[in-house]
Amino acid sequence: xxxxxxxxxxxxxxxxxxxxxxxxxxxxxxxxxxxxxxxxxxxxxxxxxxxxxxxxxxxxxxxxxxxxxxxxxxxxxxxxxxxxxxxxxxxxxxxxxxxxxxxxxxxxxxxxxxxxxxxxxxxxxxx
Amino acid sequence: xxxxxxxxxxxxxxxxxxxxxxxxxxxxxxxxxxxxxxxxxxxxxxxxxxxxxxxxxxxxxxxxxxxxxxxxxxxxxxxxxxxxxxxxxxxxxxxxxxxxx
Amino acid sequence: xxxxxxxxxxxxxxxxxxxxxxxxxxxxxxxxxxxxxxxxxxxxxxxxxxxxxxxxxxxxxxxxxxxxxxxxxxxxxxxxxxxxxxxxxxxxxxxxxxxxxxxxxxxxxxxxxxxxxxxxxxxxxxxxxxxxxxxxxxxxxxxxxxxxxxxxxxxxxxxxxxxxxxxxxxxxxxxxxxxxxxxxxxxxxxxxxxxxxxxxxxxxxxxxxxxxxxxxxxxxxxxxxxxxxxxxxxxxxxxxxxxxxxxxxxxxxxxxxxxxxxxxxxxxxxxxxxxxxxxxxxxxxxxxxxxxxxxxxxxxxxxxxxxxxxxxxxxxxxxxxxxxxxxxxxxxxxxxxxxxxxxxxxxxxxxxxxxxxxxxxxxxxxxxxxxxxxxxxxxxxxxxxxxxxxxxxxxxxxxxxxxxxxxxxxxxxxxxxxxxxxxxxxxxxxxxxxxxxxxxxxxxxxxxxxxxxxxxxxxxxxxxxxxxxxxxxxxxxxxxxxxxxxxxx
Numbered sequence: 001x002x003x004x005x006x007x008x009x010x011x012x013x014x015x016x017x018x019x020x021x022x023x024x025x026x027x028x029x030x031x032x033x034x035x036x037x038x039x040x041x042x043x044x045x046x047x048x049x050x051x052x053x054x055x056x057x058x059x060x061x062x063x064x065x066x067x068x069x070x071x072x073x074x075x076x077x078x079x080x081x082x083x084x085x086x087x088x089x090x091x092x093x094x095x096x097x098x099x100x101x102x103x104x105x106x107x108x109x110x111x112x113x114x115x116x117x118x119x120x121x122x123x124x125x126x127x
Numbered sequence: 128x129x130x131x132x133x134x135x136x137x138x139x140x141x142x143x144x145x146x147x148x149x150x151x152x153x154x155x156x157x158x159x160x161x162x163x164x165x166x167x168x169x170x171x172x173x174x175x176x177x178x179x180x181x182x183x184x185x186x187x188x189x190x191x192x193x194x195x196x197x198x199x200x201x202x203x204x205x206x207x208x209x210x211x212x213x214x215x216x217x218x219x220x221x222x223x224x225x226x227x228x
Numbered sequence: 229x230x231x232x233x234x235x236x237x238x239x240x241x242x243x244x245x246x247x248x249x250x251x252x253x254x255x256x257x258x259x260x261x262x263x264x265x266x267x268x269x270x271x272x273x274x275x276x277x278x279x280x281x282x283x284x285x286x287x288x289x290x291x292x293x294x295x296x297x298x299x300x301x302x303x304x305x306x307x308x309x310x311x312x313x314x315x316x317x318x319x320x321x322x323x324x325x326x327x328x329x330x331x332x333x334x335x336x337x338x339x340x341x342x343x344x345x346x347x348x349x350x351x352x353x354x355x356x357x358x359x360x361x362x363x364x365x366x367x368x369x370x371x372x373x374x375x376x377x378x379x380x381x382x383x384x385x386x387x388x389x390x391x392x393x394x395x396x397x398x399x400x401x402x403x404x405x406x407x408x409x410x411x412x413x414x415x416x417x418x419x420x421x422x423x424x425x426x427x428x429x430x431x432x433x434x435x436x437x438x439x440x441x442x443x444x445x446x447x448x449x450x451x452x453x454x455x456x457x458x459x460x461x462x463x464x465x466x467x468x469x470x471x472x473x474x475x476x477x478x479x480x481x482x483x484x485x486x487x488x489x490x491x492x493x494x495x496x497x498x499x500x501x502x503x504x505x506x507x508x509x510x511x512x513x514x515x516x517x518x519x520x521x522x523x524x525x526x527x528x529x530x531x532x533x534x535x536x537x538x539x540x541x542x543x544x545x546x547x548x549x550x551x552x553x554x555x556x557x558x559x560x561x562x563x564x565x566x567x568x569x570x571x572x573x574x575x576x577x578x579x580x581x582x583x584x585x586x587x588x589x590x591x592x593x594x595x596x597x598x599x600x601x602x603x604x605x606x607x608x609x610x611x612x613x614x615x616x617x618x619x620x621x622x623x624x625x626x627x628x629x630x631x632x633x634x635x636x637x638x639x640x641x642x643x644x645x646x647x648x649x650x651x652x653x654x655x656x657x658x659x660x661x662x663x664x665x666x667x668x669x670x671x672x673x674x675x676x677x678x679x680x681x682x683x684x685x686x687x688x689x690x691x692x693x694x695x696x697x698x699x700x701x702x703x704x705x706x707x708x709x710x711x712x713x714x715x716x717x
Contacts (some may be wrong), residue, residue, distance in 0.1 A: 063209060067202045074198040077191055095231030099238065113256055120263035132443075136417065143410055150403055159399060166406035173413035183421040189364060193409065196371045200405075203378045204398045210382065210391045 064123055075111055079104070135176035143169035154219045156208055160201075167197050241300035244307050245359075247288040247315060248352050254280020255348035262341020270340050274330050274693075277344040281322045281351065288315055293717065299361065303424040306361035306497070313574045313716055314358045314493040317581050321486050322351040324585050325478045327697035331690065332478055332592040337386045346383070347482065350376045354486045358493030363412045363423040366494060370408055370458070373490065374401040377483060381475040393474030397483075400457055400467040408454030414447030425501045432505045441507030448502055449512055452495070452519075459491040461553065462522035465546045469534070472542035477595060480538065481588035484545045485581040492552055496573055499556045504563035513560065520557055521656055523550025528660040531667045535601050537591060540667060541584065544626060547664065548580050551657055554641050558648030565648060572640040574716055578708060579625070579637035586701040587622040590615050593690050593698065602671060607680030612687050614695075616675045618702050623668040625705050628661055633709045 043050050082104055086097065118124060142165060149162030171190040178186025242249070258277050265272065297308035325347060333340065353373035360366040378401065382394025416423060418440040419431045431439050456464040472480050502508070527547025534540040555569035591598045593615055598605065608616040625634035638661065645654035690698070708715055 060209070063205075067206065070198055071202055074195050078195060081188070081191055093229045093231050093234060095234065099234070113259075117259055117263060139413070143406075146406070147403075150399075156395070156399070160402075163399070163402045163406055166403070167409060170406065170409040170413050173410065174416065177413065177417040178421070181417070181421040186416065186421060192364065192368060196368065196405075200371065200375055200378075200398075200402055203375055204402070207378065207382050207391060207395050207398055210385065211388075211395055214388045214391065 061126060068118060068123065072111070072115075075107075078107070133176050133180045136173055139169045139173035139176065141169075142166075142172065156211075156219065160204060160208075164197060164201075167193060237302075241305075244291075244298055244300040245305060246291075247284040247319070248355055250284040250287055251280060251348050251352040251355075254283070255345045255352070258345040258348065259341055262339075262345070271330070273340050273344050274326050277348055278323060278326045280348060281319055281326065285316070285319045285323075288312070288319065299426075300359075301365075303426060304362040304365040305356070305359040306425075307359060309716075310493055310496060310570050310574055311355075311359045314489050314577060315355050317489050317578050318351055318354045318358070318486050321482065321489075321581055321585060322347060324589065324697050324701060325482055327693040328589050328592050329478050331694050332476075332595055336384060338383055338476070343380075343383055346376055346380050347478075350380060350482055351486065354490035357490040360494055361425045361497055363415060363425075367405070367409055367412055370454070370494075371405055373487065374405060374458075377401070377479070377487070380479045381471065381483070383479070384476055389474035390476060393471045396467050397471045397475075400464075400471075404454045404457030404464075407450050407457070411447045411450030411452075411454060414443050414450060416447075418444035418447055425497060429501050432502065439507075441505075442509065444502075444505075445508045445512045448498070448508075449515065451498060452516070455491055455495050455498075456519065459488050459495070459549050460542075460546045461519050461549050462526045462546060463519065465523070465526065468546060469530075469539045469542040472545075473536055473538045477538070477588055477592040477599060481585055481592075484541065484588070485584050488545070488549065488552075489577045489581060492573055492577060495556060496570065499560060500563075500566055503559045503566060504561075508560075516557055516560065517653075520550050520553040520653065523547065523553065524656055524660040525550075528663045532663065534667070536599075537587075537602055537605070537671060538599060540602070540671070541587060544664070544668075545584070547660060548626075550660075551638065551641050552576050552580070554650075554653050554657065555644045557653065558644050558650060562648055565644070568644060568647070571716065572644050575640055575712065576637040578715055579633035582633055582701055582704050582708065583622045583625040586618055586698065586705065587626070589694070589698040589701060590619040590622065593694055594687050597687055602674055603678075603681070604684070605671065605674050606678035607675070607684065608687075609676040611680065611684070615687070615690070615698075618698055619675065620672045621702055621705060623672050627665050627668045631709050632705050634705075636709050636712065
């Protein structure tokens with residue numbers, strides 16, 4: 001049953017999505033009315049009037065927050081998969097869950113120490 | 128013994144090669160860094176492919192570790208990038224020549 | 229499996245890794261002390277870290293040298309003779325660096341708590357990397373060590389050279405990690421999903437020949453490329469001079485010595501796993517050979533023209549990596565020599581660490597003047613006789629003149645080459661050592677013969693801990709040369 005290969009539907013979605021995007025853009029360019037004005041040429045800011053260059057340097061605080069978020073966010077990947085595997089069948093022996101729990105506890109303690117450290121260092125303060 | 132090489136492994140090797148070439152040819156540090164991430168992800172793809180074709184589901188778990196490590200690395204690396212950008216207003220790898228004689 | 233037995237194994241694993249756990253605890257205590265103590269008490273940080281390392285040394289040697297390899301965490305880490313010796317060298321290095329750091333840090337904008345904590349983390353990562361006996365653990369420990377060093381090299385925030393060194397090491401280190409990971413993928417695939425060294429070894433020499441040899445060789449090649457970046461082997465060495473010159477001196481000392489000790493221990497385990505595997509294509513073997521040759525030649529020839537002592541030591545480290553690779557090349561074809569190779573590597577890692585630490589200790593004691601061009605070392609023989617004598621000793625030992633550790637180390641290595649039938653490796657090694665005389669002696673001659681520049685002052689006095697550390701290292705250069713059994717029994 002070659003034509004039922006699992007990737008075929010994905011390929012179809014990709015083609016459809018691309019076709020839809022291309023068709024909409026071309027169609028709107030062809031059929032839509034064209035009345036350009038100054039206000040229309042402004043960048044779209046959800047209704048706000050833009051008042052300065054968009055290309056500015058942001059305060060470093062944003063970066064620090066993004067970094068801390070990234071780290072803790074990625075740790076979640078490990079914790080979630082651990083949680084799924086925790087009750088999954090096929091554990092090598094009866095007492096294995098206790099071991100798995102202790103390992104994760106160790107990991108969490110390290111994480112909490114990291115959190116406390118950055119809190120005391122003042123990395124979480126915005127001002 | 129005949130050994131089938133899974134097709135995805137070839138893709139992984141190609142992605143890895145693209146990353147390696149990019150590191151050598153690109154000048155912008157961010158692009159270089161993206162190429163490195165590309166190489167990591169090529170290895171991830173290879174791992175998952177092999178784990179599946181060998182029927183070893185635990186091999187799939189490796190990519191979780193790799194992603195976590197890559198995130199930690201990105202955090203440290205981007206901090207260095209920002210520090211260097213602060214000092215000289217660009218992060219082109221070739222213009223970092225304080226240490227060349 | 230019986231739960232009781234399993235938990236007994238877990239406890240056993242924790243005991244085996246207890247030196248690492250002690251270091252981890254010490255690092256966390258240092259970080260906590262840094263944020264909780266009043267600012268005036270920062271002088272206590274090196275003492276806390278020093279105590280932590282001493283405790284780890286105590287725990288490690290309390291276990292004693294293991295007679296047979298002992299595995300921890302279902303084969304992820306191993307403690308055998310070589311890792312035991314490497315751990316001792318690494319912990320000794322950490323103590324030395326903690327002793328020389330306070331003086332070097334004075335007047336520099338470096339966060340002290342993070343600095344000492346990261347030094348401890350780095351020592352822990354080195355021990356873990358050397359002990360790795362499973363491919364995933366190898367990758368994780370490799371990255372742990374790399375990430376620690378990205379931060380440590382760039383820790384002097386206001387110094388553009390330091391951040392540049394960190395940046396360059398970051399690019400190179402992550403590329404190396406990517407190569408390593410791809411190598412792991414191929415080895416994993418070639419051995420049908422094995423990651424533990426023991427299992428791979430079993431699969432390799434299984435009569436049924438289930439291993440795909442070309443894929444395995446490709447994987448091992450990529451692994452060695454990854455390690456080549458880490459231990460500065462020749463085609464992958466380009467970053468080393470810049471990083472060594474720009475990085476903070478004690479950190480560079482750790483990078484030059486500890487990373488190499490850990491890297492060679494890990495590489496030895498990898499090579500021991502594959503040694504004697506007949507199906508490795510000849511091309512791989514030739515590449516291995518070429519890497520060793522080029523490392524020795526590039527390192528020694530490149531060092532001749534270096535204007536700066538730290539850059540010179542970078543090239544010297546490339547050359548010494550080349551020497552240290554000799555036993556690994558030999559055992560790849562002759563697994564019967566594994567024991568001798570282990571001895572030679574174990575001894576040379578101690579020798580290299582001692583003399584290089586001695587040199588970097590003197591440089592940091594002369595900072596910031598000593599970190600400049602070699603010309604600024606003129607007349608040090610009179611201006612700072614003790615430091616000049618120690619530097620001269622380090623240089624003489626790096627050349628390999630008896631009775632220093634450098635001489636006996638090289639004797640073992642080149643002896644290995646001849647024993648294994650690789651006369652050319654020994655010949656190139658000895659010729660390269662002859663070239664090395666020129667640049668090592670240039671430093672000595674500048675210190676003792678050249679007139680100091682107008683207005684050159686006496687360098688600042690050394691701290692007590694610094695004198696003790698540098699003096700001990702200098703003494704050890706002789707002690708371990710004359711009584712090598714003190715080290716590996």
